[in-house]
Every structure is written in structure tokens, then in C-alpha cells.
Amino acid sequence: MNIRIDALKCINCMACEMACSFHRDDGFAFLSSSIMAYRAREKKDYFGVLLKEEENLITARPEGIDISRIGEEADPDKEADASAKPILLREGCDLCEEMEDYGPLCVVICPVDAITCEE
Ligand code: SF4
Ligand code: SF4
Incomplete structure (x- = not known):
């Protein structure tokens, strides 16, 4: 299973970030989230x-998706690359593996279906 993100649908509500932090820490601590708006x-x-x-670091922009290998040099001129620094220190997405009854929390909570799963 993979997570797909359509940034054109995103409204920047940050619900995915909250949901992921809850999955990580049983609380709302954005610093532990594997996803970031x-x-x-x-x-x-x-x-x-x-x-x-x-x-990998997935960067979903309105223009499309970038996939970069973690450890490669980021482009400091790109807004998303500059924003990416904090997330690189966090745990990687585990697809909410122990939450089979609910599905990945970020997918379930996104109000505009900007995040979906593909098998
Ligand atoms: S699938 Fe789960 S672990 Fe991965 S980003 Fe979404 S909420 Fe976080
Ligand atoms: S929950 Fe959906 S709409 Fe909200 S920030 Fe995340 S991807 Fe964007």
C-alpha cells in the first residue's frame, strides 16, 4: 500500500499532521508527524x-510530485525543500500499520480526499 497526495485538492487544514502526531504520540504534537502541510x-x-x-521524501506540490532520496542535498531555493528540514528528523511513515480497523489516519481524516491509498 502507498499513500498518494493530490496537492491541488489540499486546503492546508493540517488535519493530516494532527492525525499522524496522534498516531505517533497519542497526543497532538506536530513534531512527531511523518506528514506535514x-x-x-x-x-x-x-x-x-x-x-x-x-x-524517501515525497513533496506534493500543485505542479506535481517530487520524490527525493533522504540524504541527498536539498535545493535551498525551493520553498518545499526549505520546509522539509524539520520533517527529515522524524520517523518515517509506517502506513499506520497497527490500525487495520481504521486505515491510515491521514487518509481517513483529510476532508477533501487529497490523501488516498493505492495498493
Ligand atoms: S499513513 Fe499514518 S503514519 Fe503515514 S503519514 Fe499517514 S497518519 Fe502518518
Ligand atoms: S488533511 Fe488534507 S486538506 Fe488538510 S492539510 Fe492534509 S492533505 Fe491538505
Whole structure:
């Protein structure tokens, strides 16, 4: 199973971040979340989502998806790359593996179906 993110649907509500932090810590501590919503500083209504996997960082932007190998040099000129630094220190997504009855929390909670699962 993989997580898919459509940044064009995202409304930057940060519910996925809260849900993931709850999965990690049984509380709302954003610093433990494997998923992170970001907003470009200079652009209105430009939202993206970062997902840390075990080995890859997924950057979902309105223009499309970037997949970068963790450990490779980030591009400091890219808004999302600059935003990615905090998430690189966190645990990678485990697909909410022990929550079979509910499904991945970020998928369940996203109000606009911007996050989905694919087998
Ligand atoms: S699937 Fe679970 S662990 Fe992975 S980002 Fe979503 S809430 Fe976090
Ligand atoms: S829950 Fe959905 S709409 Fe909200 S920030 Fe996450 S991806 Fe975007």
C-alpha cells in the first residue's frame, strides 16, 4: 500500500499532521508527524504536503510530485525543500500499520480526499 497526495485538492487544514502526531504520540504534537502541510510564503492559495517515508521524501506540490532520496542535498531555493528540514528528523511513515480497523489516519481524516491509498 502507498499513500498518494493530490496537492491541488489540499486546503492546508493540517488535519493530516494532527492525525499522524496522534498516531505517533497519542497526543497532538506536530513534531512527531511523518506528514506535514506547508504553505508558500509569497503565494496565496499555494499549498503542498510533505511525506517522510523510510527512505524517501515525497513533496506534493500543485505542479506535481517530487520524490527525493533522504540524504541527498536539498535545493535551498525551493520553498518545499526549505520546509522539509524539520520533517527529515522524524520517523518515517509506517502506513499506520497497527490500525487495520481504521486505515491510515491521514487518509481517513483529510476532508477533501487529497490523501488516498493505492495498493
Ligand atoms: S499513513 Fe499514518 S503514519 Fe503515514 S503519514 Fe499517514 S497518519 Fe502518518
Ligand atoms: S488533511 Fe488534507 S486538506 Fe488538510 S492539510 Fe492534509 S492533505 Fe491538505
